[in-house]
Amino acid sequence: MTADVSNAAAEFARRQHSPLQRVQHQLHGRPWLSPLFLLLVAFVAFFIATPTFLTANSMGILLQQTAVVAALAVGQTLVILTAGIDLSVGAVMVLSMMVMATLTKDGGLPGIVGLLIGVLLAVVAGFFNGLLVTRINLPPFIVTLGTLSIFTAIALLYSGGESIQAEHLPGLLNALGNDFGIGKFRLTWGIVLVVVIYAVMAFVLSQTAWGRYVYAVGDDVESARLSGVPSKRILLAVYTVAGLIYGLAAWILIGRAGAATPNAAPTANLDSITAVVIGGTSLFGGRGRLIGTLIGALIVQTFDFGLSQMGVNQQWRVLATGLLVIVAVAIDQWIRRVKA
Amino acid sequence: MSAPTMEVAHGGVPAGKEDIYGKEPVLSARKLVITFGRVIGLDGVDLDLYPGEVLAVIGDNGAGKSTLIKCLTGAYTPDSGEITLSGERVHFSRPQDARAAGIETVYQQLAVIPALDIASNLYLAREERRKGILGSAFRMLDKKGMEKRAGQSVQDLGIQTIQNMGQAVETLSGGQRQAVAVARAAAFGSKVVILDEPTAALGVKESGMVLDMIKQLRDRGLSVILISHNMPQVWEVADRIHIQRLGGRAGVITPQSHDMGEGVAIMTGAKRLDSTS
Numbered sequence: 001m002t003a004d005v006s007n008a009a010a011e012f013a014r015r016q017h018s019p020l021q022r023v024q025h026q027l028h029g030r031p032w033l034s035p036l037f038l039l040l041v042a043f044v045a046f047f048i049a050t051p052t053f054l055t056a057n058s059m060g061i062l063l064q065q066t067a068v069v070a071a072l073a074v075g076q077t078l079v080i081l082t083a084g085i086d087l088s089v090g091a092v093m094v095l096s097m098m099v100m101a102t103l104t105k106d107g108g109l110p111g112i113v114g115l116l117i118g119v120l121l122a123v124v125a126g127f128f129n130g131l132l133v134t135r136i137n138l139p140p141f142i143v144t145l146g147t148l149s150i151f152t153a154i155a156l157l158y159s160g161g162e163s164i165q166a167e168h169l170p171g172l173l174n175a176l177g178n179d180f181g182i183g184k185f186r187l188t189w190g191i192v193l194v195v196v197i198y199a200v201m202a203f204v205l206s207q208t209a210w211g212r213y214v215y216a217v218g219d220d221v222e223s224a225r226l227s228g229v230p231s232k233r234i235l236l237a238v239y240t241v242a243g244l245i246y247g248l249a250a251w252i253l254i255g256r257a258g259a260a261t262p263n264a265a266p267t268a269n270l271d272s273i274t275a276v277v278i279g280g281t282s283l284f285g286g287r288g289r290l291i292g293t294l295i296g297a298l299i300v301q302t303f304d305f306g307l308s309q310m311g312v313n314q315q316w317r318v319l320a321t322g323l324l325v326i327v328a329v330a331i332d333q334w335i336r337r338v339k340a
Numbered sequence: 341m342s343a344p345t346m347e348v349a350h351g352g353v354p355a356g357k358e359d360i361y362g363k364e365p366v367l368s369a370r371k372l373v374i375t376f377g378r379v380i381g382l383d384g385v386d387l388d389l390y391p392g393e394v395l396a397v398i399g400d401n402g403a404g405k406s407t408l409i410k411c412l413t414g415a416y417t418p419d420s421g422e423i424t425l426s427g428e429r430v431h432f433s434r435p436q437d438a439r440a441a442g443i444e445t446v447y448q449q450l451a452v453i454p455a456l457d458i459a460s461n462l463y464l465a466r467e468e469r470r471k472g473i474l475g476s477a478f479r480m481l482d483k484k485g486m487e488k489r490a491g492q493s494v495q496d497l498g499i500q501t502i503q504n505m506g507q508a509v510e511t512l513s514g515g516q517r518q519a520v521a522v523a524r525a526a527a528f529g530s531k532v533v534i535l536d537e538p539t540a541a542l543g544v545k546e547s548g549m550v551l552d553m554i555k556q557l558r559d560r561g562l563s564v565i566l567i568s569h570n571m572p573q574v575w576e577v578a579d580r581i582h583i584q585r586l587g588g589r590a591g592v593i594t595p596q597s598h599d600m601g602e603g604v605a606i607m608t609g610a611k612r613l614d615s616t617s
Contacts, residue, residue, distance in 0.1 A: 028508075208479045209467040212460055219455040226451035228436050228465030286455040 027335045031280030032292030034331055038278075038324075039299050046306035053309055056184030062298075062305050064179075067190045068093075068256055070297040071249040072268055073275040074201050075126075075242030077293045080276050081205075082218040082238050083285025084140030088129060089246055090268030091151035096122040097250035098159040101260030104170050111170030119247035125151060126243015130236040148269070156262050163261040169254065177255025190252040197245060202290040214238060219286025274321060275300050278328040282336065299324065364427055366391045366563045367443070367532050372411055372421035381407040382418065383587035389532065394554060394564045396574040399584030399607055405567050406448075408584060409536055412565070413445045414438035426531065444529030446521045448537045454510035458502065459483070459490035461509055462524045493527040494519070497553050515546025522553045526562070533557055534565040539573060551577050571600045583607050 017025070027033055046053040072089045079086040100118030103109045109117075125147070132143040166174050176190035205211035213234045216224040225231045254260050279296025281288025300321060307317045367389040374381040382404050389395050399405045410416040412423065414432030423430050425441055432438045435445070452461045463486045469475030470482045487505045494502050499519045502512070509517055518538055525533045535554065539547040547570075554577050557564050568574050574581060575595045583590040583606050590606050591613030598606075605611035 203478075207481055207483075209465075209469075209481060210479070212456065212464070212467065212481075215455055216453045216464060219453045223449065223451040223453055224464075226435060226445075226447055226449075227453070227461075228439060286453070 024335060024337075027280075027331070030289075031282075031287065031332070031335065032289050032295055033280075035279050035292055035295045035299060035328070039295050039302065042299060042302050042306065046302065046309070050306070050309045053306055057186070058305070058309070060179075060186040062301055063191050064188055064256060065305060066297050066301040067188070067194045068249055068253050068265065069268065069271045069275055069300065070294060071194050071197055071245060071252055072272040073279075073293045073297050074197055074290065075245035075249075076272040076276050077279075077281055077288065077290055078201070078214065078238045078242050078245075079140065080218075080273075080281055080283060081214050081285060081288055082235055083221075083283075084133065084218075084235075084238075085144065085273065085283070086129070086140065086239075086242060087144040087269050088125070088147040088151055089242075089272050090265050091148045091155065092122050092125045092243060092246040093250045093253060093268060094262060094264060095125065095151045095155040095158075096247045097253055097260045097264070098155045098164075098262055100173055100250060101164040101169055101254065102159055104173060105164050105168045111172030114170070115172060115251060118250060119244065122247030122250065123240060123243045126246065127236070127240045129243070130239030133239065134232040134235050159260075159262050161262055163259050166254070166258040169260070173251065173254050174258070175255065176252050177258060188255065190255050193248060193252060197248065198290060198294055201245075205290060210234070210237070215286050217285075271297075271300060274325050277332075278324050280328070280332065282332050283329065284336075287332075287336075296328075363391055365389055365424075367412065367423070367425050367565075369408075369412065369423050370421055372408065372418045372423070374407060374411060374416055374418045380587050381416075382411065382421075384421070385584070385587070385589050387412075387582060387589065388592075389563050389565060391563055392558060392561050393579040394558050394566055394577050396566045396568060396578035396581045397584055398568065398571070398574055398581060398603065399590075403584040403607070404587045405584050406536065407587075409445070409534055409565070409567055412438070413443060413534060439528070442529060442531035444525035444533050446518070446525050446533070446535045446538055448540060452509050452517055452521055455508060457506045457508050458494070458512075458520055459487040459505040461520055462486070462490040462493060462527060464524075466528065489527075490523075493523045497523050497526060497556060499523065499549070499553075513546070515542050515549055518542060518546070518550055519553065522550065522557075526553070526557055526560075529557075529562060532563050532565065534567075536567045537569065538566070539568070539570060547573065571604065575600055575603075583613075585609060 043054070052058055072093065076086055076089055096118045099121050100114045103117060104111055104114035107114070129143055129147055132138050133140050176193060177188055179186045179188045205214065213224070213229045216227070216229050217231050217234050221231050253264060257264055275297035276288070276293050277283060277296070278299050279288065279292030279294070281292060303320050303324070304317050307320065365388040369385060369387040371384045371386065372382050373384055385404065385408055387408065397405050397408065407416065411418045414435045414437045417433055423432070425443070430441055432441070453464065456464070468482045468486055470480045474480040475482070490505045494505070497519065502516055502519065509520060512520065522535070522538065538550050542550065551573060554564055554566060566574070566578065578595060581593050581595065581603060583593065583603065585607060593603060593606070593613070602611060606613055
């Protein structure tokens with residue numbers, strides 16, 4: 001076949017695409033484009049609606065509010081990329097947080113020991129989820145629905161349902177709530193940790209073989225296995241790494257809330273799933289980028305924060321989030337029907 | 341149920357080709373037996389594959405074609421019997437074992453990951469890392485290098501319709517996806533490439549492309565096992581044809597020694613091989 005003929009064929013193929021199909025193609029390759037667009041629209045809209053929205057002060061608060069959900073959403077992204085779902089994110093985080101706080105306050109352990117044990121416990125909790133998914137072959141939805149109750153109950157039993165205020169905790173546990181200024185921005189160390197988590201995991205997902213296996217297992221587990229990907233080991237590792245991230249989120253949450261409270265973050269599960277889905281990651285697995293999740297978390301918080309600055313009733317904010325999720329999944333379904 | 345096994349010494353070796361078949365088989369199986377509960381999957385099958393040939397395996401549904409192949413690729417472990425590769429006794433307990441020994445398989449269900457690009461699929465589970473500390477400490481993939489070599493592998497097979505190795509496999513046609521799977525097998529199979537119904541889901545033109553690729557693999561000196569239901573295709577590309585029936589080997593023929601009708605007759609049991617040859 002001569003080059004001219006194949007060029008003509010390629011030309012013909014290109015001409016067949018309507019503008020809408022071209023948009024679909026772009027979104028297929030870059031699923032985070034539509035959430036980024038939505039975030040920009042939201043920023044402009046809130047800037048017009050409330051002059052105080054786009055100030056350094058407001059932006060600092062917005063980032064601080066986003067930090068915990070953004071961190072949790074990294075673990076949730078990993079799990080959803082493997083076509084799973086994790087309903088135990090909030091429970092693992094709260095359990096880890098209550099253990100950190102109780103060990104250091106009542107147990108009198110140094111901050112670093114309490115922190116390490118708390119994070120380790122979150123890792124074990126994630127590993128436990130992974131074991132149930134990979135060894136007993138239970139659906140992730142069922143596994144994490146069960147462990148959601150189990151971990152929540154353990155956290156309440158262990159802490160006696162009592163909150164522990166920041167002043168009773170060692171400085172290290174509160175450290176991520178401390179802030180510093182860049183110009184007029186006030187940023188906390190928790191935000192810095194979130195950025196580090198995103199940078200590390202984005203590198204792992206996009207640049208290492210392990211990252212590719214996560215996508216492969218999520219897209220088609222049987223084909224991945226036949227290709228030689230150790231599917232079960234990858235799944236187990238995904239849930240375990242997610243646990244580690246929830247443990248770090250627990251540390252961020254103590255700093256953010258100024259206390260360890262057993263009923264903190266009641267909406268953490270849904271918020272983290274919402275951030276992932278709005279960020280363009282497919283609930284069917286194998287498709288999505290971490291940068292999308294970060295944008296998704298920012299969108300959720302921007303709507304919440306912007307609407308509250310406008311003095312809108314909280315229920316309208318919840319309603320808006322619900323609409324966002326449905327629109328995001330509908331767009332995902334459409335993108336997946338892309339043709340060559 | 342026991343199948344009438346037949347002794348066919350080097351069955352159907354065409355005259356004048358002894359120079360090839362005088363060699364040791366690259367892959368051979370002896371008396372493979374596998375049962376699933378009370379169902380007998382394989383009832384003492386023998387198979388011989390010689391260097392540089394295309395051996396077709398045909399048989400009716402349930403004759404044990406796929407089971408036989410799965411034993412050769414490590415997906416199943418036979419209850420008894422032995423497999424030798426290049427004269428050495430081998431034991432595969434996982435597909436990775438067979439792959440490490442130089443046997444590559446193209447599965448019926450393709451085993452490609454739609455969301456990943458072509459280069460990632462070709463190198464899946466065999467990724468190459470960057471040189472130096474980026475690769476050793478940070479485990480960073482050598483994406484550019486793999487993409488370049490993937491392009492080379494695809495070009496070697498004469499596939500011209502695939503140009504961009506960064507293209508997601510899901511945007512390819514069925515034939516192009518199959519080409520990716522074959523290219524992967526060709527790039528890494530050092531001894532044997534097994535194709536399980538590679539044209540089952542393809543149109544006429546795309547099937548022709550896959551058959552051309554099979555011939556190219558043979559011309560490169562690889563040994564190919566082709567499982568197929570499509571008799572015209574088998575008679576077009578095969579050097580020898582292994583007929584599987586009732587969990588055993590009913591015989592081995594060549595496209596020259598028997599025509600399609602006779603082949604099908606042996607396959608269905610209407611005819612016995614010893615009465616025809």
